[in-house]
Amino acid sequence: MASPEIDQLTQMLAKLPGLGPRSARRAVLHLLKKRETVLVPLMAALANVNERLTTCSTCGNVDTRDPCGVCRDDRRDRSLVCVVEEVADLWALERSGLFRGVYHVLGGRLSALDGVRPEDLGIETLASRVAQGGISEIILAMNATLEGQTTAHYVADRLATTSVKITQLAHGVPVGGELDYLDDGTLAQALKARLPV
Template sequence: MIGPEIDELMRLLARLPGLGPRSARRIALHLLTHRDELMHPLADALVSTAEAIVPCRQCGNLDTTDPCGICQDPGRDPTSLCVVEQVGDLWALERTRVFRGRYHVLGGTLSALDGIGPEDLRLAELIERASAPEISEVIIALDATVDGQTTAHYLADSLSGAGVTVSRLAHGVPVGGELDYLDDGTITAALNARRPI
Protein backbone atom coordinates (compact mmCIF):
# COMPACT_ATOMS: atom_id res chain seq x y z
CA MET A 1 0.00 0.00 0.00
CA ILE A 2 2.79 2.38 0.96
CA GLY A 3 5.36 2.32 -1.84
CA PRO A 4 8.79 0.65 -1.56
CA GLU A 5 10.52 4.08 -1.45
CA ILE A 6 8.69 5.12 1.72
CA ASP A 7 9.14 1.64 3.19
CA GLU A 8 12.90 1.85 2.65
CA LEU A 9 13.02 5.35 4.16
CA MET A 10 11.06 4.18 7.21
CA ARG A 11 13.29 1.10 7.57
CA LEU A 12 16.42 3.28 7.63
CA LEU A 13 14.90 5.84 10.01
CA ALA A 14 13.87 3.03 12.38
CA ARG A 15 17.56 2.02 12.66
CA LEU A 16 18.51 5.39 14.18
CA PRO A 17 19.14 5.25 17.94
CA GLY A 18 16.02 5.91 20.00
CA LEU A 19 13.63 5.43 17.07
CA GLY A 20 11.35 2.48 16.31
CA PRO A 21 8.89 1.61 13.55
CA ARG A 22 6.21 3.96 14.87
CA SER A 23 8.37 7.04 15.30
CA ALA A 24 10.05 6.28 11.94
CA ARG A 25 6.62 6.27 10.25
CA ARG A 26 5.71 9.54 11.93
CA ILE A 27 8.99 11.14 10.86
CA ALA A 28 8.74 9.82 7.28
CA LEU A 29 5.26 11.31 6.96
CA HIS A 30 6.41 14.61 8.45
CA LEU A 31 9.30 14.71 5.99
CA LEU A 32 7.02 13.97 3.02
CA THR A 33 4.66 16.76 4.01
CA HIS A 34 7.52 19.22 4.63
CA ARG A 35 9.61 18.52 1.58
CA ASP A 36 11.15 21.91 0.81
CA GLU A 37 11.63 23.14 4.38
CA LEU A 38 12.97 19.91 5.87
CA MET A 39 13.36 16.85 3.62
CA HIS A 40 15.65 18.36 0.96
CA PRO A 41 17.75 20.36 3.47
CA LEU A 42 18.17 17.23 5.62
CA ALA A 43 19.27 15.15 2.62
CA ASP A 44 21.75 17.90 1.66
CA ALA A 45 23.06 18.15 5.23
CA LEU A 46 23.56 14.37 5.38
CA VAL A 47 25.48 14.32 2.11
CA SER A 48 27.67 17.33 2.88
CA THR A 49 28.39 16.24 6.45
CA ALA A 50 29.24 12.70 5.38
CA GLU A 51 31.69 14.14 2.87
CA ALA A 52 33.17 16.91 5.01
CA ILE A 53 33.73 15.15 8.34
CA VAL A 54 36.82 12.97 8.84
CA PRO A 55 38.24 11.32 11.95
CA CYS A 56 41.33 13.02 13.38
CA ARG A 57 44.28 10.64 13.05
CA GLN A 58 45.82 12.04 16.21
CA CYS A 59 42.97 12.06 18.76
CA GLY A 60 40.06 10.29 17.01
CA ASN A 61 37.71 13.30 17.14
CA LEU A 62 35.43 13.98 14.14
CA ASP A 63 35.97 17.29 12.35
CA THR A 64 36.31 18.84 8.90
CA THR A 65 40.10 18.87 9.23
CA ASP A 66 42.71 16.23 10.13
CA PRO A 67 44.28 16.95 12.63
CA CYS A 68 41.03 18.27 14.14
CA GLY A 69 40.39 21.81 15.38
CA ILE A 70 41.18 20.90 18.98
CA CYS A 71 44.51 19.22 18.09
CA GLN A 72 45.45 22.22 15.91
CA ASP A 73 44.37 24.89 18.42
CA PRO A 74 47.57 26.53 19.83
CA GLY A 75 45.52 27.88 22.76
CA ARG A 76 45.03 24.36 24.11
CA ASP A 77 47.11 23.22 27.07
CA PRO A 78 49.71 20.87 25.52
CA THR A 79 50.55 19.17 28.83
CA SER A 80 47.32 17.27 29.50
CA LEU A 81 45.44 14.55 27.66
CA CYS A 82 41.88 13.46 28.44
CA VAL A 83 41.00 9.87 27.48
CA VAL A 84 37.34 9.32 26.48
CA GLU A 85 35.54 6.29 25.12
CA GLN A 86 33.69 7.92 22.24
CA VAL A 87 33.37 11.19 20.33
CA GLY A 88 30.05 11.84 22.10
CA ASP A 89 31.90 11.89 25.43
CA LEU A 90 34.39 14.38 23.98
CA TRP A 91 31.47 16.61 22.94
CA ALA A 92 29.96 16.31 26.43
CA LEU A 93 33.25 17.40 28.04
CA GLU A 94 33.70 20.25 25.55
CA ARG A 95 30.24 21.60 26.41
CA THR A 96 31.42 22.23 29.97
CA ARG A 97 34.33 24.38 28.69
CA VAL A 98 36.31 23.36 31.78
CA PHE A 99 38.98 21.13 30.25
CA ARG A 100 41.45 23.05 28.09
CA GLY A 101 43.84 20.25 27.15
CA ARG A 102 43.57 17.80 24.25
CA TYR A 103 41.70 14.51 23.92
CA HIS A 104 42.29 10.90 23.02
CA VAL A 105 39.26 8.92 21.82
CA LEU A 106 39.78 5.28 22.78
CA GLY A 107 37.03 3.95 20.52
CA GLY A 108 35.49 1.66 23.14
CA THR A 109 36.18 -0.07 26.43
CA LEU A 110 37.71 -3.44 27.20
CA SER A 111 34.97 -6.06 27.36
CA ALA A 112 35.60 -9.77 27.82
CA LEU A 113 31.92 -10.40 27.06
CA ASP A 114 32.00 -8.59 23.71
CA GLY A 115 35.51 -9.87 22.92
CA ILE A 116 37.06 -6.38 22.88
CA GLY A 117 40.72 -6.55 23.87
CA PRO A 118 43.45 -3.90 24.12
CA GLU A 119 44.38 -4.37 20.45
CA ASP A 120 40.85 -3.28 19.39
CA LEU A 121 41.24 0.12 21.07
CA ARG A 122 43.48 3.07 20.21
CA LEU A 123 45.73 2.14 23.13
CA ALA A 124 49.16 1.98 21.46
CA GLU A 125 48.52 5.48 20.09
CA LEU A 126 47.61 6.69 23.59
CA ILE A 127 50.80 5.31 25.14
CA GLU A 128 52.86 6.88 22.35
CA ARG A 129 51.16 10.27 22.81
CA ALA A 130 51.40 10.10 26.62
CA SER A 131 55.14 9.30 26.38
CA ALA A 132 55.85 12.59 24.58
CA PRO A 133 57.95 14.86 26.85
CA GLU A 134 55.38 17.71 26.96
CA ILE A 135 52.57 15.58 28.44
CA SER A 136 52.44 15.67 32.23
CA GLU A 137 48.91 14.42 33.03
CA VAL A 138 46.47 11.91 31.55
CA ILE A 139 42.88 12.27 32.80
CA ILE A 140 40.85 9.10 32.30
CA ALA A 141 37.23 10.15 31.67
CA LEU A 142 35.55 6.79 31.02
CA ASP A 143 32.03 5.76 32.02
CA ALA A 144 31.59 4.71 35.65
CA THR A 145 30.48 1.25 34.50
CA VAL A 146 32.21 -2.06 35.14
CA ASP A 147 33.79 -2.10 31.66
CA GLY A 148 34.73 1.58 31.92
CA GLN A 149 36.42 1.13 35.29
CA THR A 150 38.19 -2.07 34.23
CA THR A 151 39.54 -0.17 31.24
CA ALA A 152 40.55 2.76 33.44
CA HIS A 153 42.64 0.48 35.65
CA TYR A 154 44.17 -1.22 32.62
CA LEU A 155 45.07 2.22 31.20
CA ALA A 156 46.59 3.33 34.50
CA ASP A 157 48.78 0.20 34.48
CA SER A 158 49.75 0.63 30.84
CA LEU A 159 50.66 4.28 31.41
CA SER A 160 52.79 3.63 34.50
CA GLY A 161 55.99 3.73 32.44
CA ALA A 162 55.10 6.89 30.51
CA GLY A 163 56.16 9.30 33.26
CA VAL A 164 52.79 11.02 33.57
CA THR A 165 50.29 11.60 36.39
CA VAL A 166 47.21 9.48 35.72
CA SER A 167 43.94 10.70 37.23
CA ARG A 168 40.26 9.84 36.80
CA LEU A 169 36.97 11.74 37.15
CA ALA A 170 35.59 11.94 40.70
CA HIS A 171 32.69 9.71 41.71
CA GLY A 172 29.92 11.25 43.81
CA VAL A 173 26.41 12.61 44.01
CA PRO A 174 25.41 14.17 40.65
CA VAL A 175 24.64 17.89 40.87
CA GLY A 176 20.89 18.17 41.47
CA GLY A 177 20.71 14.50 42.47
CA GLU A 178 18.60 13.34 45.41
CA LEU A 179 20.23 10.89 47.83
CA ASP A 180 16.99 8.94 48.11
CA TYR A 181 17.16 7.93 44.44
CA LEU A 182 20.87 7.15 44.26
CA ASP A 183 22.29 3.64 44.24
CA ASP A 184 24.37 2.38 47.16
CA GLY A 185 27.60 2.38 45.14
CA THR A 186 27.36 6.10 44.39
CA ILE A 187 26.53 6.98 48.01
CA THR A 188 29.45 4.86 49.24
CA ALA A 189 31.81 6.53 46.75
CA ALA A 190 30.54 10.00 47.68
CA LEU A 191 30.94 9.25 51.39
CA ASN A 192 34.45 7.87 50.98
CA ALA A 193 35.47 10.89 48.88
CA ARG A 194 33.89 13.43 51.27
CA ARG A 195 35.57 16.83 51.43
CA PRO A 196 35.70 19.55 54.07
CA ILE A 197 33.33 22.45 53.35
Protein backbone atom coordinates in the same frame (compact mmCIF):
# COMPACT_ATOMS: atom_id res chain seq x y z
CA MET B 1 0.57 1.59 3.32
CA ALA B 2 3.55 3.49 1.94
CA SER B 3 5.85 2.93 -1.01
CA PRO B 4 8.90 0.68 -0.56
CA GLU B 5 11.16 3.77 -0.66
CA ILE B 6 9.27 5.49 2.15
CA ASP B 7 9.20 2.25 4.15
CA GLN B 8 12.97 1.93 3.68
CA LEU B 9 13.48 5.51 4.91
CA THR B 10 11.31 4.78 7.95
CA GLN B 11 13.26 1.60 8.69
CA MET B 12 16.59 3.43 8.39
CA LEU B 13 15.46 6.22 10.74
CA ALA B 14 14.15 3.65 13.23
CA LYS B 15 17.73 2.34 13.56
CA LEU B 16 18.87 5.67 15.05
CA PRO B 17 19.21 5.86 18.84
CA GLY B 18 16.08 7.20 20.49
CA LEU B 19 13.84 6.55 17.49
CA GLY B 20 11.52 3.58 17.39
CA PRO B 21 9.19 2.68 14.52
CA ARG B 22 6.49 5.18 15.56
CA SER B 23 8.91 8.07 16.03
CA ALA B 24 10.56 7.21 12.73
CA ARG B 25 7.18 7.30 10.94
CA ARG B 26 6.44 10.72 12.48
CA ALA B 27 9.87 11.97 11.39
CA VAL B 28 9.33 10.68 7.85
CA LEU B 29 5.91 12.34 7.65
CA HIS B 30 7.46 15.61 8.83
CA LEU B 31 10.25 15.31 6.26
CA LEU B 32 7.76 14.65 3.49
CA LYS B 33 5.50 17.50 4.56
CA LYS B 34 8.43 19.93 4.78
CA ARG B 35 10.26 18.61 1.74
CA GLU B 36 11.81 21.87 0.52
CA THR B 37 12.67 23.36 3.92
CA VAL B 38 13.76 20.21 5.79
CA LEU B 39 14.17 17.12 3.59
CA VAL B 40 16.26 18.67 0.80
CA PRO B 41 18.65 20.55 3.17
CA LEU B 42 18.94 17.41 5.34
CA MET B 43 19.89 15.30 2.32
CA ALA B 44 22.50 17.89 1.29
CA ALA B 45 23.94 18.03 4.82
CA LEU B 46 24.13 14.23 5.04
CA ALA B 47 25.83 13.99 1.65
CA ASN B 48 28.32 16.72 2.60
CA VAL B 49 29.24 15.04 5.88
CA ASN B 50 29.46 11.65 4.19
CA GLU B 51 31.93 13.02 1.62
CA ARG B 52 34.11 14.90 4.09
CA LEU B 53 33.92 12.84 7.30
CA THR B 54 37.28 11.74 8.65
CA THR B 55 38.85 10.55 11.89
CA CYS B 56 41.38 12.85 13.53
CA SER B 57 44.82 11.26 13.27
CA THR B 58 45.84 12.90 16.56
CA CYS B 59 42.98 12.17 18.96
CA GLY B 60 40.45 9.92 17.19
CA ASN B 61 37.61 12.48 17.12
CA VAL B 62 35.38 12.58 14.03
CA ASP B 63 35.31 15.81 12.04
CA THR B 64 35.43 17.04 8.48
CA ARG B 65 39.08 18.09 8.97
CA ASP B 66 42.24 16.35 10.12
CA PRO B 67 43.39 17.35 12.65
CA CYS B 68 39.97 18.03 14.16
CA GLY B 69 38.76 21.40 15.44
CA VAL B 70 39.69 20.55 19.03
CA CYS B 71 43.26 19.57 18.13
CA ARG B 72 43.64 22.66 15.91
CA ASP B 73 42.53 25.06 18.67
CA ASP B 74 45.67 26.92 19.85
CA ARG B 75 43.92 28.05 23.05
CA ARG B 76 43.83 24.50 24.43
CA ASP B 77 46.21 23.17 27.06
CA ARG B 78 48.00 20.35 25.24
CA SER B 79 49.66 19.13 28.43
CA LEU B 80 46.27 17.95 29.70
CA VAL B 81 44.79 14.93 27.84
CA CYS B 82 41.33 13.55 28.65
CA VAL B 83 40.94 9.91 27.59
CA VAL B 84 37.41 8.86 26.65
CA GLU B 85 35.87 5.68 25.30
CA GLU B 86 33.87 7.10 22.40
CA VAL B 87 33.41 10.31 20.41
CA ALA B 88 30.00 10.79 22.11
CA ASP B 89 31.85 11.10 25.44
CA LEU B 90 34.18 13.74 23.98
CA TRP B 91 31.18 15.69 22.69
CA ALA B 92 29.47 15.46 26.10
CA LEU B 93 32.53 16.92 27.83
CA GLU B 94 32.82 19.63 25.17
CA ARG B 95 29.15 20.51 25.64
CA SER B 96 29.87 21.29 29.29
CA GLY B 97 32.45 23.91 28.22
CA LEU B 98 34.57 23.13 31.30
CA PHE B 99 37.52 21.21 29.88
CA ARG B 100 40.16 23.21 27.99
CA GLY B 101 42.69 20.46 27.35
CA VAL B 102 42.76 17.98 24.47
CA TYR B 103 41.36 14.48 24.11
CA HIS B 104 42.20 10.93 23.17
CA VAL B 105 39.38 8.66 21.96
CA LEU B 106 40.04 4.97 22.55
CA GLY B 107 37.28 3.80 20.23
CA GLY B 108 35.55 1.58 22.77
CA ARG B 109 36.23 -0.26 26.00
CA LEU B 110 37.72 -3.59 26.94
CA SER B 111 35.13 -6.36 26.95
CA ALA B 112 35.88 -10.06 27.10
CA LEU B 113 32.25 -10.85 26.24
CA ASP B 114 32.37 -8.73 23.08
CA GLY B 115 35.90 -9.81 22.18
CA VAL B 116 37.37 -6.29 22.52
CA ARG B 117 41.06 -6.60 23.41
CA PRO B 118 43.63 -3.88 24.27
CA GLU B 119 45.05 -4.01 20.74
CA ASP B 120 41.57 -3.22 19.36
CA LEU B 121 41.58 0.17 21.12
CA GLY B 122 43.72 3.30 20.79
CA ILE B 123 45.76 2.51 23.91
CA GLU B 124 49.10 2.18 22.10
CA THR B 125 48.55 5.45 20.21
CA LEU B 126 47.92 7.10 23.60
CA ALA B 127 51.17 5.60 24.92
CA SER B 128 52.95 6.99 21.84
CA ARG B 129 51.51 10.46 22.47
CA VAL B 130 52.75 10.31 26.06
CA ALA B 131 56.20 9.10 24.94
CA GLN B 132 56.53 12.13 22.63
CA GLY B 133 56.52 14.36 25.72
CA GLY B 134 54.70 17.55 26.61
CA ILE B 135 51.87 15.83 28.49
CA SER B 136 51.71 16.44 32.24
CA GLU B 137 48.38 14.80 33.10
CA ILE B 138 46.13 12.09 31.70
CA ILE B 139 42.51 12.21 32.87
CA LEU B 140 40.76 8.87 32.52
CA ALA B 141 37.14 9.75 31.76
CA MET B 142 35.74 6.29 31.23
CA ASN B 143 32.10 5.44 31.77
CA ALA B 144 31.30 4.16 35.26
CA THR B 145 30.55 0.66 34.00
CA LEU B 146 32.48 -2.51 34.78
CA GLU B 147 34.05 -2.47 31.30
CA GLY B 148 34.81 1.25 31.53
CA GLN B 149 36.58 0.89 34.86
CA THR B 150 38.46 -2.19 33.62
CA THR B 151 39.65 -0.14 30.66
CA ALA B 152 40.69 2.74 32.95
CA HIS B 153 42.74 0.37 35.13
CA TYR B 154 44.38 -1.17 32.06
CA VAL B 155 45.33 2.26 30.66
CA ALA B 156 46.66 3.36 34.07
CA ASP B 157 48.78 0.21 34.31
CA ARG B 158 50.04 0.70 30.75
CA LEU B 159 51.18 4.27 31.56
CA ALA B 160 52.40 3.53 35.11
CA THR B 161 56.09 3.65 34.13
CA THR B 162 55.80 7.18 32.71
CA SER B 163 56.21 10.37 34.72
CA VAL B 164 52.76 11.59 33.68
CA LYS B 165 50.21 12.21 36.43
CA ILE B 166 47.20 9.92 35.92
CA THR B 167 43.81 10.91 37.33
CA GLN B 168 40.26 9.76 36.81
CA LEU B 169 36.87 11.38 37.06
CA ALA B 170 35.44 11.52 40.56
CA HIS B 171 32.76 9.11 41.60
CA GLY B 172 30.05 11.71 41.07
CA VAL B 173 29.39 9.87 37.85
CA PRO B 174 26.74 7.27 38.71
CA VAL B 175 27.65 3.60 38.49
CA GLY B 176 26.32 2.25 35.23
CA GLY B 177 26.02 5.79 33.83
CA GLU B 178 27.42 6.96 30.52
CA LEU B 179 28.95 10.39 29.96
CA ASP B 180 26.75 11.22 26.99
CA TYR B 181 23.62 11.10 29.19
CA LEU B 182 24.91 13.14 32.16
CA ASP B 183 23.91 16.72 32.88
CA ASP B 184 26.50 19.51 32.82
CA GLY B 185 26.50 19.87 36.63
CA THR B 186 27.43 16.23 37.17
CA LEU B 187 30.17 16.49 34.54
CA ALA B 188 31.49 19.66 36.18
CA GLN B 189 31.69 18.01 39.61
CA ALA B 190 33.34 14.91 38.17
CA LEU B 191 36.02 16.98 36.40
CA LYS B 192 36.72 19.19 39.44
CA ALA B 193 36.96 16.28 41.88
CA ARG B 194 39.10 13.89 39.82
CA LEU B 195 41.44 11.66 41.81
CA PRO B 196 44.83 10.05 41.23
CA VAL B 197 44.65 6.45 40.02
